[in-house]
Amino acid sequence: MTFYYGTHIRLKEVSFLLDRANSIAGNTENLTVYLDGDDYSQNNSIRADFHFPAFFWRKGDSIESVPYAIAALMNNPSVTHIIWLSKRLLDEEDIHIFWVYSHELRHFMQDQGAADIVKIKLFLNELHIQENYLGNGTQLEKPHELDAELFAKSTVKVAYGYKALSDYISLKCKQSNANSYFQRLEHLEKLLSIN
Numbered sequence: 001m002t003f004y005y006g007t008h009i010r011l012k013e014v015s016f017l018l019d020r021a022n023s024i025a026g027n028t029e030n031l032t033v034y035l036d037g038d039d040y041s042q043n044n045s046i047r048a049d050f051h052f053p054a055f056f057w058r059k060g061d062s063i064e065s066v067p068y069a070i071a072a073l074m075n076n077p078s079v080t081h082i083i084w085l086s087k088r089l090l091d092e093e094d095i096h097i098f099w100v101y102s103h104e105l106r107h108f109m110q111d112q113g114a115a116d117i118v119k120i121k122l123f124l125n126e127l128h129i130q131e132n133y134l135g136n137g138t139q140l141e142k143p144h145e146l147d148a149e150l151f152a153k154s155t156v157k158v159a160y161g162y163k164a165l166s167d168y169i170s171l172k173c174k175q176s177n178a179n180s181y182f183q184r185l186e187h188l189e190k191l192l193s194i195n
């Protein structure tokens, strides 16, 4: 894994965190991680992906309306997969960075064929039929995203322990009114484990 970064001052702490997640994930040889020191959330000439906390990019995806330094990376033939982490994310608590990074890391694993989502796909299909699902839920109703969130939750649990995980979820529920989101995640996780 290669790191590129802007002017972020917590590089040491953050790279330690990411290494920890990588060691749970397995082979990250083809992965480039970009820690951004700039904030684009107010910049309309930069595309919407860069207003999110993080995203995963692979060769062939669009390079339009991308910040200059990242476009250069994307155009580099030896760079095939990038996880971009925003300045806003990197200013947050470690456990949150760890969750979000693990989620994006799972998309990398899915791309590498290191994560099998066939079971999750079948499970969601069947469940949505039972529930008369109308297609208006959160990302948890999409197989790749549910798989990434379950992976993030389990890596946080491995790295930080159950108590820190449940404190983190309680805090998130308070901060962003995400009660129903985490309840749904837990519900799907339970159903999947007995399937």
Ligand SMILES: [Zn+2]
Binding pocket: 103, 104, 107, 144, 145, 148
């Ligand atoms: Zn995702």
